[in-house]
Amino acid sequence: MATQVATKSVPYKEKAPFDYTSYIRKGKLPHIWCPGCGHGIVMKSLLRAIHATGLPQDDIAMVSGIGCSSRTPGYLDFNTLHTLHGRAIAYATGVKLAKPKLKVIITTGDGDALAIGGNHFIHACRRNMDMVILVYNNYIYGMTSGQSSPTTPQGMIATTAKYGSIEPTFDTCNLAKAAGATFVARGTAYHCQELEKTLYEAIMHKGTAVVDILDSCPTYYGRFNKVKGNSELMVIAEKEGTVSQVQAEKMTPEQLQGKLVRGVLHKTERPEYCEEYEKLMAKAQGK
Amino acid sequence: MKKDKQKKFMQGNEACAEGALYAGCRFYAGYPITPSTEIMEIMAARLPKIGGAFIQMEDEIASVSAIVGAALGGMKSMTATSGPGFSLMQEGLGYACMTEIPCVVVDVMRSGPSTGYPTGPSQSDVMQAKWGTHGDRPAIVLTPSSVQEVLYETIRAFNLSEIYRTPVTILYDEVIGHMREAIVIPELGEVEVVERQKPSCPPSEYKPYEVKNGKVAPLAAYGEGYRFHVTGLYHAPDGFPSGNTKLIQESNERLVQKVEKNKEKIWKNEELYLDDAEIGVFAYGVSAKSAKFAVKELRSKGIKVGLLRPLTIWPFPDDAVEEMAKKVKTIIVPEMNLGQIANEVQRASKGQCEVKGIFRVDTDPIHPKQIMNAILGKPVEATIIPTEIMIERDMQDG
Numbered sequence: 088m089a090t091q092v093a094t095k096s097v098p099y100k101e102k103a104p105f106d107y108t109s110y111i112r113k114g115k116l117p118h119i120w121c122p123g124c125g126h127g128i129v130m131k132s133l134l135r136a137i138h139a140t141g142l143p144q145d146d147i148a149m150v151s152g153i154g155c156s157s158r159t160p161g162y163l164d165f166n167t168l169h170t171l172h173g174r175a176i177a178y179a180t181g182v183k184l185a186k187p188k189l190k191v192i193i194t195t196g197d198g199d200a201l202a203i204g205g206n207h208f209i210h211a212c213r214r215n216m217d218m219v220i221l222v223y224n225n226y227i228y229g230m231t232s233g234q235s236s237p238t239t240p241q242g243m244i245a246t247t248a249k250y251g252s253i254e255p256t257f258d259t260c261n262l263a264k265a266a267g268a269t270f271v272a273r274g275t276a277y278h279c280q281e282l283e284k285t286l287y288e289a290i291m292h293k294g295t296a297v298v299d300i301l302d303s304c305p306t307y308y309g310r311f312n313k314v315k316g317n318s319e320l321m322v323i324a325e326k327e328g329t330v331s332q333v334q335a336e337k338m339t340p341e342q343l344q345g346k347l348v349r350g351v352l353h354k355t356e357r358p359e360y361c362e363e364y365e366k367l368m369a370k371a372q373g374k
Numbered sequence: 375m376k377k378d379k380q381k382k383f384m385q386g387n388e389a390c391a392e393g394a395l396y397a398g399c400r401f402y403a404g405y406p407i408t409p410s411t412e413i414m415e416i417m418a419a420r421l422p423k424i425g426g427a428f429i430q431m432e433d434e435i436a437s438v439s440a441i442v443g444a445a446l447g448g449m450k451s452m453t454a455t456s457g458p459g460f461s462l463m464q465e466g467l468g469y470a471c472m473t474e475i476p477c478v479v480v481d482v483m484r485s486g487p488s489t490g491y492p493t494g495p496s497q498s499d500v501m502q503a504k505w506g507t508h509g510d511r512p513a514i515v516l517t518p519s520s521v522q523e524v525l526y527e528t529i530r531a532f533n534l535s536e537i538y539r540t541p542v543t544i545l546y547d548e549v550i551g552h553m554r555e556a557i558v559i560p561e562l563g564e565v566e567v568v569e570r571q572k573p574s575c576p577p578s579e580y581k582p583y584e585v586k587n588g589k590v591a592p593l594a595a596y597g598e599g600y601r602f603h604v605t606g607l608y609h610a611p612d613g614f615p616s617g618n619t620k621l622i623q624e625s626n627e628r629l630v631q632k633v634e635k636n637k638e639k640i641w642k643n644e645e646l647y648l649d650d651a652e653i654g655v656f657a658y659g660v661s662a663k664s665a666k667f668a669v670k671e672l673r674s675k676g677i678k679v680g681l682l683r684p685l686t687i688w689p690f691p692d693d694a695v696e697e698m699a700k701k702v703k704t705i706i707v708p709e710m711n712l713g714q715i716a717n718e719v720q721r722a723s724k725g726q727c728e729v730k731g732i733f734r735v736d737t738d739p740i741h742p743k744q745i746m747n748a749i750l751g752k753p754v755e756a757t758i759i760p761t762e763i764m765i766e767r768d769m770q771d772g
Binding site: 146161166171177182210370 | 401403419425427429431432433436437440441443444445447448449451465466469595596597598599601602603605606607614
């Protein structure tokens with residue numbers, strides 16, 4: 088097995104010039120996302136972050152499940168794998184263990200990662216295999232036209248929550264941290280430059296990195312919840328519903344009520360799975 | 375003394391692991407389940423020694439997913455399970471068929487439905503192995519019936535999966551899995567091992583699903599310069615999704631036809647005394663062991679009975695059954711389910727003879743005497759097991 092790509096902590100530097108066309112597959116656009124959807128913005132931040140890492144495109148595998156966000160890999164010029172609903176992380180585990188030199192980036196949604204794929208999500212965090220899990224969190228199942236998801240806020244409307252959702256929600260970051268992820272961060276599509284830096288750090292991190300990316304679905308979530316499909320209003324919600332870590336430190340618990348904190352929320356070091364497996368092999372071989 | 379060294383006394387599950395390693399399997403992902411777990415345990419011990427990867431996944435869905443991911447990483451990969459796990463793997467098997475990723479899935483059958491009787495044998499997944507996933511799909515399913523055969527058929531499974539770029543299932547049961555027999559482990563080079571074809575064209579020209587001369591393109595590995603797309607959606611030769619109805623029709627037909635058109639190369643049967651047989655027995659897996667004993671026993675007494683034993687159950691050996699049906703008056707199908715393959719035999723025999731089943735689902739193997747009774751036209755007794763053994767087993771259950 089080949090050795091890992093070095094991903095030591097290097098400060099983020101914007102690399103110029105940045106050329107989209109070298110990352111987007113020829114003839115694969117336009118994308119399927121609705122007007123007002125933030126997925127395209129996240130894709131741009133992701134590409135800029137990847138560009139800043141300097142990783143060759145051949146060394147990146149992008150894996151997804153099923154859903155709107157999972158269509159991302161199809162547009163991008165990497166080793167790309169569009170899998171089954173909820174199973175992106177499991178496929179990615181196979182790819183990574185078979186070819187540890189690859190940097191594996193998973194694009195998944197709140198339903199894909201936290202409902203049907205919840206088991207794979209927590210076990211990936213526990214294993215700490217080097218992979219980046221990007222949860223495009225728009226509080227709803229977009230591709231199937233607006234059903235409630237594990238992150239739909241209580242009281243909000245979805246086609247399967249006609250009278251308002253009564254289910255408590257998952258906090259992606261708390262879940263990831265509790266399950267053992269060594270890098271946990273949050274960003275939004277609105278704060279796209281900040282997101283770019285966060286994604287850069289996530290990619291450079293060695294171990295399982297989870298980024299909860301708050302995003303908007305004006306077509307369904309917005310329309311059902313009296314935002315009238317106005318993507319601008321939804322973006323303002325991303326802006327006003329979150330605070331940066333610097334801001335959060337100056338705020339009282341009362342002021343923080345109902346706000347989500349952006350930035351790198353948790354970062355620690357733990358043995359990475361593929362490296363541990365290399366050691367295990369050496370042990371088995373009596374080396 | 376070299377020859378003696380290769381002789382081993384082992385159980386079917388061990389032989390399966392040996393066969394996989396011989397065939398070049400270097401990736402195993404799995405989840406523990408009786409009666410297949412020994413395969414996983416052996417792979418956990420052996421793979422790290424030879425630079426291969428082993429991982430215990432969180433469930434069977436993850437296991438079948440991981441082996442497909444690993445195959446894209448360039449490794450020959452496998453998983454093994456039993457009924458409940460095999461049920462969970464069905465969607466992933468469909469994905470491997472659709473994306474044409476070679477891999478091997480072993481199902482050591484146990485009694486079902488549901489948890490059933492985990493430590494008892496069964497042959498009740500034969501239809502699931504063919505139709506378990508949604509959609510029309512190609513199915514190659516092998517049914518070894520001895521420990522030695524498990525080894526050879528595992529190697530053949532890997533070879534077929536590489537040749538046709540499709541997942542291959544090996545079906546055997548708890549008896550074959552746990553029974554110990556003396557077997558010979560072939561020396562390297564003695565049995566053919568098909569290596570994965572790699573593309574030779576420049577990456578810019580690579581189309582992972584391009585069909586040339588009826589054969590799908592070689593599968594590149596990730597990270598080796600060929601940046602391609604894989605999806606479970608219907609896709610064009612370049613791998614990208616397509617909603618073109620003509621393409622969908624043709625793609626689905628091609629997927630199924632790539633096995634159907636090559637079935638003569640995939641079929642493998644053992645035939646015994648069929649030339650002058652008046653009664654035929656069609657049996658596979660553990661039931662074929664009893665059938666062979668019964669047929670030989672009655673032949674020695676001058677009864678004109680023959681045996682057709684498929685080692686490839688899917689694609690179904692239609693031609694061999696039809697041929698047998700022309701010669702015999704009756705075909706007897708002993709199987710450890712309630713008639714899954716007997717119906718196929720009925721279909722393939724095209725009304726040329728009578729088809730009779732011996733269906734046993736009490737988790738004890740079909741006794742040769744039951745088959746002999748059926749051949750002789752006597753009533754087939756439900757169970758032929760000494761009472762004291764039954765009592766002992768019941769006590770264990772408690």
